[in-house]
Each structure stands twice: as structure tokens, then as C-alpha cells.
Amino acid sequence: MQQRQEWMRGACIAAGCDPLSFVQSASLQSDPVQIAQHMQQTLNLSDDWSRSLPDQSSVRRCLIDTADAAGVVVVTDDMPGMAPYQPLDPTGFRGFALVDAYAPFVFLNAADDESSQIVALIHGLAHIWVGKNAAFDLNHMRPAPEWGEIVCFQAAAAFLLPASDIQTAWREVRHFDDPLGHLARTFKVHETFIAQRLVDLHVVEPQGIPLAQPSVSPRIQRRPQSSLNRMMDRLGKRFATMVVHATLSSDLLYHDAYTLTGIAGTDFDRLVSAIMHDTSPRRASIASQR
Secondary structure: OHHHHHHHHHHHHHOOOOOOOOOOOOOOOOOHHHHHHHHHHHOOOOOOOOOOOOOHHHHHHHHHHHHHHHOOEEEEEOOOOOOOOOOOOOOOOOEEEEOOOOOOEEEEEOOOOHHHHHHHHHHHHHHHHHOOOEEEOOHHHOOOOOHHHHHHHHHHHHHHOOHHHHHHHHHHHOOOOOHHHHHHHHHOOOHHHHHHHHHHOOOOOHHHOOOOOOOOOOOOOOOOOOHHHHHHHHHOHHHHHHHHHHHHOOOOOHHHHHHHHOOOHHHHHHHHHHHHOOOOOOOOOHHHOO
16 A cells, blocks of 8 residues: 555656645644544535435445545555455454555455444544544544544544534434434444444433444445446545556556556456546546646
């Protein structure tokens, strides 16, 4: 992953791209709520963005796409290259963030469920904002006992479950048979994450809400993905686009492109074809990265 980041950083600088203003725009002394608000503004999301989407799959895709559009490479894989036959266990690893002013990366464990990936992505983006590389497990939807992890987790909580919104919603559903399940369907995040947020906001007492959840929720049945979509997720759309454009413009040798992507031959040709025919808002050439 670091090799890809180094190449992308060099390509951006060579193309005259400006550094991303949001990278390290905050610090560990910043107010997590303000970090969350700045992230929401940078991703160009409305206040009710998650509630307007139908399900967790849509929320996850929305966040990946908006982060990509902002300049962050989001990679989703369960084998980040060093152990091709040993998928990563979400109980000990949910993701990591690699900070760079030109090529920030957030890696998500594809073996994890979608609701946990949503939390991990925003937690990773918060690390980009405060400028701190980190790997994280968010066991039981809690941060590790380290100040940087706590600040980034608080920013993620404020982003996904704004205090006033979750407090109001809780008052409306607290007498329901399954209040946490209702809130999870409304805000599209993990029930345990919601429970922890309510406790942290002193809305409920720890003993008044079920917190004894497994560290990894049951797998959600996802829609089947084509091999091309999996390829895009494993590379990150922004990174893949830059590699393809650099290769076609002869700024990058095919051999080096194969090495960077781990894809060769007809698979790489399919990647090129998909990117060159992509008319979605996520399409970007090197010259239009920023």
C-alpha cells in the first residue's frame, strides 16, 4: 500500500496538483464535533444524508464515492498484499489510514460487515484530518485506549450520529420493542455503535442498554459483485484511474502498472476499458485530481 501511495504522490506532484487542504487540517486538540462537521462539508453531504438513503450498502457506497471525489483513496480488501491466502480477521483488524497531503489512503477490511466498514471508513478519514497514520480494530465498536484513537472515534461518532439527531430519535423510539434495531435502520450503522454513542452522551446508563454484542456482527448478505467491481474496490477507484491514465499517456510502463496494481494481461485491459468508458462523477484524470 505504501508503494502505491508513494507512486501516486509523485504522480500528483509531477502533474502540478495542489496538496489536499483537509489533510492534517485538524489536530488531536481539535473539537471532534468540528472535525466531523468539516468532514461532512468536504464530502458535500447534507445533514440528513444517511437517512435519505435506503440501506447500509447505499450508505457505504456513498461514503466511498464522496471520499474518492474529495481525494482520498479508499481500498476495500481482506488481503492487503502480504498474505494472499490468509484473509484478515475483523476481530483484530478493521482498517488503517495512511496520511499524505497528495495521496491519502484508507484501507477497509472487506471481511467485515458493511455497518462496521461504515464506521471504520469515517474513523479512518478522521485520522487523515488529524494527520496520524494508524491501524485500528474498534473492538466492540470502541476505540483503543490511546488519545488519537479516542479523538478520531469521537469525530466518527459525531459524523454518523450527531448528538441532537440521535438524542431526538432515541426519545421517539425508546419505548419500542427493539429501539436499537429501529435506530440502526434509520442511521444505517451498527446497533452496538449506537448503544455506545447513547452511553457516551449520557442519554442512557450502561446497564440500561444491551452492550454485550460480539465484536463482529453477523455477515450481511451482499449483492453479488462482478470481478471488475471487486478489482476496483481492491485498488481504490482514484488510484486505479491515475494508473490507467499514466499508462496510456506513456508516463508509466505497463510492467510498472502491473506491479503497482497486481493486475496484468487481459485483467488489466478490462480495468483500462472500464475506466476509459466510465462516465460516473467519480471519473478523474491526473490533471483533474484536485
